[in-house]
Amino acid sequence: MIPASFEYLAPTSLADALSALAEAGDEGKVLAGGQSLLPVLRMRLNAPEKVIDLGRIEELRGIREDGDHLVIGAMTTHADVAASDLVWEHAAVLADAAAEVADPQIRHRGTIGGALVHADPAGDLGAPVLALDAEFVIAGPGGERTVAAADFFVDLFETAVEDGELLTAIRIPKHTGWGGHYEKFVRVAHQWSIVAVAAAVRVEDGAIAEAKVGLTNMGSTPLRAAAVESALVGRSTGDLGDACSAAADGTNPPSDLNGDAEYRKHLATVLTKRAVLAAAGG
Amino acid sequence: MSVSPDALVEIAEEVQDQQPEDSGSGREIGNRRLRKEDQRLITGRTKWTDNIVLPGMVHLAMVRSPFAHARITGIDTSAAAEAPNVIGVYTAADFPEGLGVCANAWPITPDQVTPDHLPMVGERVACAGEIVAVVAARSAAEARDAAELVDVDYDELPAVLDGMEALKDEVLAHPDKGTNKSAFWKLDSAEAGTGGNVDEAVAAAREDGIVIEREYRQQRLVPAFMEPRSTVVDPTGEQVTMWTSTQVPHILRFLIAATTGMPESKVRVIAPDVGGGFGGKLQTTPEEFITLAVARRLGKPAKYTETRSESLLSAHHGRDQYQKLTLSATKDGTVTGLKVDLVANLGAYVAIVGGGVPVLGAWMFNAIYKFPAYQFNCQTVLTNTTWVDAYRGAGRPEATYAIERIMDELAAEVGVDPLEIRERNWIKHEEFPFTSVAGMVYDSGNYEAATARAKELFGYDELRAEQKARRESGDPVQLGIGVSTFTEMCGLAPSRVLGQLSYGAGGWESASIRMLPTGKVEVITGTSPHGQGHETAWSQIVADRLGVPFEDVEVLHGDTQVAYKGLDTYGSRSLVVGGEAVVRAADKVIEKAKAFAAHLLEANADDLEFSGGRYAVKGTDKGIGITEVALATFASHNYPEDLEPGIDADATYDPVNFSFPHGTHLCAMEVDTETGASRMRRYVCVDDIGHIINPLIVEGQIHGGLVQGIAQALWEEAVFDDNGTLVTGSFVDYTLPTAADTISFVTENTTSPSTTNTLGTKGVGEAGTIASTPAVVNAIVDALRDRGINDIQMPCTPHRVWSAIQGAGGAMATPAEGQPHFHEDAPTNADPGTTGEGSAQ
């Protein structure tokens, strides 16, 4: 599998990357970890003339605190997210999800920014960042703007990042003291999610005080299970009752070789309960 | 941390240093040696075909049909021809003399419908992936770029994809043939004189007894070897040399000569190191013929290496059968008869042994049991799909699956433990050799011993108790225990038997031993390893036999100019046939050298004893080593007048019978009834493969085999959509398991030496794959049987298991709802017009 030939550019600053992107126009494509882009190029589903590699731009990489936010650079790999004490402390469900992406090789190459911009509905990072009410920092020729998670995911493989723009960082409000768990359902270990559930809960005195639940692969974008979130409040962690039964309400999951939509809806309710219980326990 | 290839080499070398120090001690057989070939295979620093680079070599890219069935109305190659660094673009029309034929070597009946399988087609494509043009360019990338520019016009034709659909002959895979039915093959024990009449047995059981009818589906699989196929052809010089990633260099050379008209003596085929095959590389492929033709046309070396996507679509597929079994028994579960009806989907062409693979099941459905009456009917059909041929086990896994599944159904019907129903019907150890109802003579075995040991290792009674407790407590995770007591026939094959079956070749194997003057030994084998470890095992055999150090033995293979005679590697044949040939060559060397030793020692040959690599004169301390004799014959200054100088020897061995390994496999599966997911809890197998040359290699073969069989049960299926496009065209959708998906297996052996070769060995290459599939599915069904579930179609995906649980309570539909299946007014597949007879051997 050989891609069509292209010109390779490796800018070392964000500014250079933006101008290279502007210059390339429609013919340019950004390369992050390459774990989604390279298969596309190799199968010749796309043939850009210029590939702009973000790999040498230091400022796009790394995890830091910024007041009551955690800031994760777009070029931070899944492996770094999964190994980060900061992320485990303030956004546990995201670290848990990053550890579930594909296999070790892919986790060491693939980046959080690439995964979120690629916006595959079966990707594992959308649901946790959506659940944690993250913000997306997007840089373009006209400067920087910030988009809320709820507005970031537009459709299948489509986000708020416009042509000529780059995602530079994800800002996540700290969920310190919250339990988090990502429950991923697959047939073989290295597979994309058939369905997965990201749950973050704050427990007070054995009862759920706040809950945030994101769903993976239950529609064309990551979704929030809002009905479940409100139903969970006040429940004892020992008895969730039927609080998770509405997990699939309003979803529109796909049907494929791994299961039909009806099965996925069923899975969403089972997995939501498991994710919430695990998040509340840990 | 990253590991460089150099570091890997070092690691491999270190490990190599930790070898047991047993060399030359006469105890090589049975030694757990690390494989001598692994250092180069694991680091990849070796001659994989794609690593071969020749001066002036051009690279090829294939243009393949995206349609399952279409008429080609035009091919415009002009844009491709003008692309940068393109040297030539060719279609079938550019080779009016043809490019050879992908031959069918085993027509199962005289009137088998066998469409011509040409490497490149110009008029009509019969499946997706068929090659319609080829581009040669200076680099692989440029060839690929140009291939995109070849403009082919197709008129789509209706396509038939499913075997049961094909049987109706409504849409024809090859309209010119007038039918999709390729051949009908039957074995009836009453007609063959090996048993009674099945219809009578079934009728009697309907009156007073038990009749169980079941339909099973063997889904289509992809062999998915690790190294994609690759071919390099060098047409310069006197001989044309082809390096290719194949299991069958000798057969390929013969078929190139037979179908292109090239003199066989002008063709040299080399299988360098080959990265796996599992049957998937025993084809003579369109890609090999095309690479040969283009290289010869250009007079330049040419290379073609497939992409993984091409491999999934266009290397042959495996399995794909519909099976119907009718089992009759007395009320206590003693089987009185078995009738089998098969419909086997061959794909678009009858591949090299494609028609024969389902027929191999004829001798296996009766398995380890004493069935008084038996009938096997097999209808092969053509469809517009990738051709189907041998995949690890080839016909035996399919048969074993069905019989081991239905034996569980019988146990459930009678209300006894599945192991008990098997014991009631199996051949007792004192009854060997045993002539089966299919006419095979089983050499040896001890089902009681293997089963007793497996039960013990498994903790059978404890797990049954846990199963009961989970059932009673209504645990959402239920436990099931699956049993598979399999046998198989391996060691293809006695040539006379193959002759009776109209197989296009013999089943012998050849070996030569060259005693080099420096004391080193070259063993030349006609087998063609592609991951099995022949270099290590053959070295162990020869080191023991000749009394030379293991390290001094070099095994050469896979090059028709070096190993000039051979029938290659498939069907668990290499050790039991090829290894035996090596033994015989070694014995000839010992016998030949003896005369020289006697001469040099000035002793009578009858007074010499050979042991530990030395000829000693009985009762004296006089003696000479066999390697000293080798040096002496090289110098030849002094040797008996009546002898030729030299002690090298050749042997060709034709087996008298197959060998019949067996084993008891026990599997515990946990089934999450909320999601339908199944998780393996424990897997124990006790295999009886006779004497073992190298236990480490045996464990490796069993482990890999188990995973491939488990994968059929749980994960893998090649799926075409309604247009005949392969949906599972990449590893994203073709869910091949990895180490992360498996557990640690418990493997052990019992030993019933084979009586068909002097080593007492039986094959092990396919055992794990044959046995494990039914063990897993039996376990899943066992976990859910109390809910009224008696079948889950493979692969047992969580979705399928969950759906079965949802549908349970009512009658379980088998086969699954919406699946094509055998008609009520039975033998729809039987076409008595063309009957090939089963052969009792």
Ligand SMILES: Cc1cc2nc3c(=O)[nH]c(=O)nc-3n(C[C@H](O)[C@H](O)[C@H](O)COP(=O)(O)OP(=O)(O)OC[C@H]3O[C@@H](n4cnc5c(N)ncnc54)[C@H](O)[C@@H]3O)c2cc1C
């Ligand atoms: C076999 C396999 C299995 C996988 N399984 C999973 C899985 O289970 N779960 C999962 O979540 N993912 C999975 N992935 C995808 C993996 O997570 C990728 O890392 C991810 O989808 C893309 O990240 P990347 O850094 O590799 O981006 P790339 O592939 O380099 O880029 C992806 C896309 O995003 C664009 N892009 C990248 N970065 C930016 C940026 N900063 N600004 C604007 N545009 C940008 C690129 O132009 C491209 O269009 C799998 C991938 C493979 C190959």
